[in-house]
Amino acid sequence: xxxxxxxxxxxIRDEHSKxxxxxxxxxxxxxxxxxxxxxxxxxxxxxxxxxxKSPHRTAAPPALRGDR
Numbered sequence: 001x002x003x004x005x006x007x008x009x010x011x012i013r014d015e016h017s018k019x020x021x022x023x024x025x026x027x028x029x030x031x032x033x034x035x036x037x038x039x040x041x042x043x044x045x046x047x048x049x050x051x052x053k054s055p056h057r058t059a060a061p062p063a064l065r066g067d068r
Contacts, residue, residue, distance in 0.1 A: 015031075
């Protein structure tokens, strides 16, 4: 299945990678430099916390533990 948006993203990603000889370290360094340059223009999302979940484990009720 060809999707023009995916094709464009892959083309741009390949062109960017090619500029750095497909060196992952150099590619990541370039992305980090862009991140620093963008500064506060980047969106920082806070982690989602489930409303009904306790951050601490609780013991199973006696019926589930096998205690009688």
